[in-house]
Amino acid sequence: MAPAEDAPTADAPAPRRRVVFPWAWIGLAAGGYLAIQQTDQTVDIKNLASTAVLLLLLLGLTGWYAVRGKGPLGLRIGLFAAPFLAVYLIGTFYEFRFNGAGQIIGLHRRGASKSDEMLSRVPDNQSAESGIYDWGPGEYDYPRFLGEGPWAEAVGPALARDWQANPPVELWRREIGAGWSSFAVLGYYGVTQEQRGEEELVVCYDLRTGEPVWSHSDPVRFDPEDFKGQMGYQGPRATPTIANDRVYTQGGKGLVNCLDARTGERLWSVDTAEQYGVDVIVWGKSGSPLFAPIENEGEADLVVINVGAPAGATEGSHDASVVAFNAETGEEVWKSGWRQTSYASPQLATLHGERLVLQTCDDHLVARNASDGTIVFEHPWFGQSANMPICSQVITLPENQLLLTKGYGQGASRIQVSKEGDDWSTEPLWSPPIKPVLQTKFSNVVVRDGHAFGLRGELLQCANLETGESVWRKRRRPSFGFGQVLLAGDLLLVSCEESGELVLIEATPDEYNERGVLQALKKDDLCWNNPVIVGDLLVIRSATEAAAYRLPLAGTTEEPSAVDEATAETASL
Structure with a gap:
């Protein structure tokens, strides 16, 4: 019987396999990217989501080729692993520099950081033994954070x-050690915190010349890279607080110092992480010290510190989320709370005639009586110190209202604080609440x-x-x-x-x-x-x-500044 005319012969080529997945995967990724860009999210959230899409695209294409592609199995597996190995090797020998949006803005060889390089070019730890001769308040001072x-x-x-x-x-203009601290200013002098090599410093500058007057150092170095390679860079975060001729500081690992503002001499210090058994959170201790002056006779001026909590803390297992110290002696006056603190600073507020300390934690706003630390109310406010932190201060508004703000796609909420007898309550005023x-x-x-x-x-x-x-x-x-x-x-x-x-x-x-x-x-x-x-x-x-x-x-052209009128001489070191 003769074969059918359309029957395949032994020499006919095999039909080509249609390649669908790579193109479909690329199209899906492109659609996802475009959808992300059309949202009203902030740029950092868009970048995070876009990076996830890119990684999924790369993983899908290389994985598909390893399983279905042509060529030796070893080559296919090697091509699958190559991008991830390259990122690992680059990360081992180089440091990526990121901005706040999560975008890479530089690549630097690992080793000496900028603050390490500066160590030989800035003054060593020194004190103004004779004291700053013209220390004193000015007409307009800025003695603490904000x-x-x-x-x-x-x-x-x-x-x-x-x-x-x-x-x-x-x-x-001058070079300065690393860190995210701001200046606290009183009179002619500004105090800030810096990282220089392995030393964490508090430095007082004469603002007429930019020259350092005194500096205090501790053998402390905070670097977020010690925490699983997190971004954020080395150095202290908090801003000093100046009060009663003293400078109060908190370093990146929770070391609290009280220094003589005229000389830089240390008067007392507390290592809060060690003393209270708490963890140093991923991006460091950022809360600036809160100075709470005497309110009632017989009480002491207080310095209130965000201390934090150990990992896995629960109610009843920890009682030192916030600690108030005697501003004169450094002795503990009260401690309160178990929640992990945020990266914002504690602050004073007067609500319903009562002086409170407001503090944001990982998932709540907490209000305490400033005199004894008693918690008077809590309000839910989501955050996580490890990946979606709260960094912004609580804003006090008229009529016993508060404004909360936060990034990472969250937003803002205005709340009413009410009090009936001894009972406090909070209520969101916007709809939706956030x-x-x-x-x-x-x-x-x-x-x-x-x-x-x-x-x-x-x-x-x-x-x-x-x-x-x-x-x-x-x-x-x-x-x-x-x-x-x-x-x-x-x-x-x-x-x-x-x-x-x-x-x-x-x-x-x-x-x-x-x-x-x-x-x-x-x-x-x-x-x-x-x-x-x-x-x-x-x-x-x-x-x-x-x-x-x-x-x-306003209304002037070249009116001399008080800084210009003052002598250019700095205090004797």
Whole structure:
């Protein structure tokens, strides 16, 4: 029987296998990426989700080739493992540098950090044995983190609104040790914290010249890379607090110091991590010391510290989340709570006539009686110190209300605090309770005329406090990034994360109106530190550099600054 004409012969080629998966996987990944970019999430959340899509794309394609591709099995497995091996090797010998959005901004060989390199170029630990001869308060001081109020605000003369016609004048610039501390300023002097090699320092600078007057060092080095390679970089985070001729500090690993403000001599210290058996959280102890002055006769001035908790702490297993020390002696006055603290600082607030210490924890806002530490109320506020931390301060508003803000896609909430007899309660005032505005990650908001201004990711945003709705938001180039916001009268000063710029903007809900730009610090260097204004003096720093400027005042052109009028001599060391 003759074969059918269309029957295949032995020499006919095998039908080509249709390759579907790689193209379908690429299309799915592209669709996922585009969908992420169309959301209203902040840039850091978008970058995190986009990175996950990229990793899944790479894993899917290399995995498919290892299983279904052509060629020797060893080659296919090698190609599957190569990208992951390359990332591992690069991470072993080099350090990726990330900004607040999670974007890679540099690659540096592991080894000596910037602060280590500076160790030979900055003064060793030294004291001003004879004391600073002209130490004393000024007309406008900024003695602690964010100044004197619940948000960063400079109280002083009105600033000029046109920096093109009347630009700021640089007074000095110098290299500085690593860290995210800001300056606390009293009179002519500013105190900050730095990392220099293996030493954690508190340094007092003469703001007339930028020269160090005294420094105190401890053999402590905090580096988030010790915690499973986390980002964040080395150095102390908290800002010193100046009160009663003393300087109170908390280092990156929880070492609390009380120093003589005139000489830098240590008066007392407490290693809180060791004394209270708590863990140093991933990005370090960032809470600045809270000075709580005497309220009732017979009580002592207090220094309140966010101490934290050990891993896995539960109610009843730990009682020192927050500790108050006698400001004069360093003795413990009270301790309270079991929850892990956030990266924000404790703060004083008067609600219903009672003085409270407000503290954000991993998943709650906690309010305590300032005199004895008794917890009076808690309010749910989600956060996790290991991956979605709370860094922003609680904002006190009129009529016993509070404003909470947080990044990582969360937003803001305005709450009413009520009190009947001895019973306290809280109630959200917006609907929904958390609005997708003011998603502050590393920064804080400022408040003026019923509106809050803050950095929502890389956008500067104005929100109506009555409704919780966005009024305007602005992206600029170079980007604000994850910088900081300072209020001065009816003006905002926003320090940019990477460009080194300080931007002058009108603090108005009407519209975004940029009035000037100052290249305050060098470019391409991270700045997460808060700027400070004292009178007409601007003091600003990053992790590697500090600078001071004279700002023009409203209605003047070249009026001398108090800093310029003072003698250029520093106190004897």
